[in-house]
Amino acid sequence: xxxxxxxxxxxxxxxxxxxxxxxxxxxxxxxxxxxxxxxxxxxxxxxxxxxxxxxxxxxxxxxxxxxxxxxxxxxxxxxxxxxxxxxxxxxxxxxxxxxxxxxxxxxxxxxxxxxxxxxxxxxxxxxxxxxxxxxxxxxxxxxxxxxxxxxxxxxxxxxxxxxxxxxxxxxxxxxxxxxxxxxxxxxxxxxxxxxxxxxxxxxxxxxxxxxxxxxxxxxxxxxxxxxxxxxxxxxxxxxxxxxxxxxxxxxxxxxxxxx
Amino acid sequence: xxxxxxxxxxxxxxxxxxxxxxxxxxxxxxxxxxxxxxxxxxxxxxxxxxxxxxxxxxxxxxxxxxxxxxxxxxxxxxxxxxxxxxxxxxxxxxxxxxxxxxxxxxxxxxxxxxxxxxxxxxxxxxxxxxxxxxxxxxxxxxxxxxxxxxxxxxxxxxxxxxxxxxxxxxxxxxxxxxxxxxxxxxxxxxxxxxxxxxxxxxxxxxxxxxxxxxxxxxxxxxxxxxxxxxxxxxxxxxxxxxxxxxxxxxxxxxxxxxxxxxxxxxxxxxxxxxxxxxxxxxxxxxxxxxxxxxxxxxxxxxxxxxxxxxxxxxxxxxxxxxxxxxxxxxxxxxxxxxxxxxxxxxxxxxxxxxxxxxxxxxxxxxxxxx
Numbered sequence: 001x002x003x004x005x006x007x008x009x010x011x012x013x014x015x016x017x018x019x020x021x022x023x024x025x026x027x028x029x030x031x032x033x034x035x036x037x038x039x040x041x042x043x044x045x046x047x048x049x050x051x052x053x054x055x056x057x058x059x060x061x062x063x064x065x066x067x068x069x070x071x072x073x074x075x076x077x078x079x080x081x082x083x084x085x086x087x088x089x090x091x092x093x094x095x096x097x098x099x100x101x102x103x104x105x106x107x108x109x110x111x112x113x114x115x116x117x118x119x120x121x122x123x124x125x126x127x128x129x130x131x132x133x134x135x136x137x138x139x140x141x142x143x144x145x146x147x148x149x150x151x152x153x154x155x156x157x158x159x160x161x162x163x164x165x166x167x168x169x170x171x172x173x174x175x176x177x178x179x180x181x182x183x184x185x186x187x188x189x190x191x192x193x194x195x196x197x198x199x200x201x202x203x204x205x206x207x208x209x210x211x212x213x214x215x216x217x218x219x220x221x222x223x224x225x226x227x228x229x230x231x232x233x234x235x236x237x238x239x240x241x242x243x244x245x246x247x248x249x250x251x252x253x254x255x256x257x258x259x
Numbered sequence: 260x261x262x263x264x265x266x267x268x269x270x271x272x273x274x275x276x277x278x279x280x281x282x283x284x285x286x287x288x289x290x291x292x293x294x295x296x297x298x299x300x301x302x303x304x305x306x307x308x309x310x311x312x313x314x315x316x317x318x319x320x321x322x323x324x325x326x327x328x329x330x331x332x333x334x335x336x337x338x339x340x341x342x343x344x345x346x347x348x349x350x351x352x353x354x355x356x357x358x359x360x361x362x363x364x365x366x367x368x369x370x371x372x373x374x375x376x377x378x379x380x381x382x383x384x385x386x387x388x389x390x391x392x393x394x395x396x397x398x399x400x401x402x403x404x405x406x407x408x409x410x411x412x413x414x415x416x417x418x419x420x421x422x423x424x425x426x427x428x429x430x431x432x433x434x435x436x437x438x439x440x441x442x443x444x445x446x447x448x449x450x451x452x453x454x455x456x457x458x459x460x461x462x463x464x465x466x467x468x469x470x471x472x473x474x475x476x477x478x479x480x481x482x483x484x485x486x487x488x489x490x491x492x493x494x495x496x497x498x499x500x501x502x503x504x505x506x507x508x509x510x511x512x513x514x515x516x517x518x519x520x521x522x523x524x525x526x527x528x529x530x531x532x533x534x535x536x537x538x539x540x541x542x543x544x545x546x547x548x549x550x551x552x553x554x555x556x557x558x559x560x561x562x563x564x565x566x567x568x569x570x571x572x573x574x575x576x577x578x579x580x581x582x583x584x585x586x587x588x589x590x591x592x593x594x595x596x597x598x599x600x601x602x603x604x605x606x607x608x609x610x611x612x613x614x615x616x617x618x619x620x621x622x623x624x625x626x627x628x629x
Contacts, residue, residue: 122514
């Protein structure tokens with residue numbers, strides 16, 4: 001396995017992306033030469049404004065670009081050292097990567113339990129699925145209480161937790177979360193942050209995309225800042241928290257210096 | 260609303276949140292608006308709704324008839340009802356096939372009639388020409404046709420997924436014509452007969468004549484559709500197909516092989532079309548004509564009545580249209596309407612539905628485009 005030079009953390013890499021470029025409809029450049037590394041067992045965050053290319057990046061590493069008419073034009077993408085640019089989404093899931101998509105995207109018409117079963121659809125053994133479900137329902141007891149209710153009736157925060165639980169059903173080694181706090185009350189967002197911290201504490205590698213930079217930087221060890229399809233800045237969480245640019249643009253501390 | 264009032268409301272909401280920080284499972288009342296925005300169809304109550312609709316429709320017809328007719332009216336009515344349900348079963352199968360493809364791939368599959376045609380002639384080949392026993396011949400036909408459906412999806416329609424819907428629908432029209440020409444060129448001799456083994460026998464319990472054919476038609480449909488409902492409800496593949504229908508990108512991100520779901524939907528459509536074609540031929544005494552494919556067009560009204568994206572609605576719509584058609588055939592006897600007026604009935608039912616309830620009886624509101 002490769003060792004990371006990019007992030008300054010030595011150890012095996014869960015994911016390594018090198019000079020990746022992505023184009024939509026053969027003409028719109030969404031990503032231009034993005035390089036990024038996620039060390040095994042770490043929490044890495046991606047910050048950036050709307051349209052910076054964060055979601056495109058996640059689509060790329062989940063193999064979902066085809067749904068949006070996008071394609072990789074150059075660069076390489078590796079999962080645990082093995083090339084992954086050409087993998088179909090289900091093969092990426094089988095390699096142990098699971099994504100919680102932006103906007104939760106739960107199956108609103110299905111029951112809570114069916115949503116969880118869907119998360120484990122790539123797991124061949126039914127017994128393993130049942131055990132995993134049992135385990136998750138203990139971890140999220142209210143999910144157990146509502147396992148037969150239609151997922152669309154859950155509140156936003158509950159749906160987000162269901163989406164996370166669904167992603168955990170395939171027992172991933174690497175979980176990707178796209179804007180998990182979006183549209184949620186601050187108190188619920190804090191609970192979500194707590195869950196992410198727990199997932200990371202279990203040894204699962206986490207890639208967190210967030211507009212809520214304060215939350216992201218409190219969870220991650222290393223972060224990248226995307227801007228117009230490129231990595232504009234990167235560094236450890238402490239470095240970025242001290243960075244004046246980050247403070248002004250993402251932490252809402254603008255004007256603190258002036259007064 | 261003044262700013263002060265607004266702040267007060269926001270403040271009270273925060274307080275509410277602070278009261279129950281971890282208690283997420285507290286039961287919530289949904290506003291009526293929220294409830295409306297939710298999809299209606301897979302809620303458990305909707306099964307009841309289906310039943311109420313069907314029973315309501317039947318009761319209405321029954322009422323009209325009992326008012327209009329005396330004497331042996333009851334026998335005649337029951338007889339027509341059974342015949343109507345049998346014809347409706349065939350429509351139900353066809354419209355189920357349409358809906359499955361529509362839900363999975365978003366395409367209105369005009370090639371369904373081609374599947375009916377090719378499937379029926381293939382069944383003739385196995386059963387009559389090669390002399391296989393009926394059950395085996397039918398099973399073989401269904402399997403071959405499912406493979407044909409899946410193959411067409413994989414080779415042609417898969418490439419249409421990223422194209423505009425209109426283009427895809429035109430391609431299904433092309434497939435229809437190709438299938439029709441293939442069938443006509445292979446089985447080009449006229450006067451072929453595919454006589455199903457149940458023959459033309461009938462029973463007469465209490466003066467009501469019921470053909471064996473009607474039993475078999477309803478029976479086949481019931482078993483087949485029942486099997487599919489169980490498949491979608493309980494199997495992993497079925498779960499994957501439902502997920503694909505709801506949101507193919509999310510399904511894919513969970514590890515569902517969406518390509519397999521697409522191919523399966525076409526396979527199912529071709530399989531049910533075959534069974535429908537064989538049953539339909541049997542209704543017309545076994546005489547095979549290429550016109551059997553056009554009956555698929557009469558399943559359109561059934562699908563529109565039920566709702567484009569509702570499998571349960573497809574079945575209900577099929578039965579309602581079938582009963583309406585047979586009832587009109589049995590009761591309406593007006594000279595100036597001409598003969599075979601009943602063949603227009605499905606479209607007459609479809610018209611007001613398209614005008615006032617374009618999403619059908621059981622469809623999702625957002626799906627209105629036809």
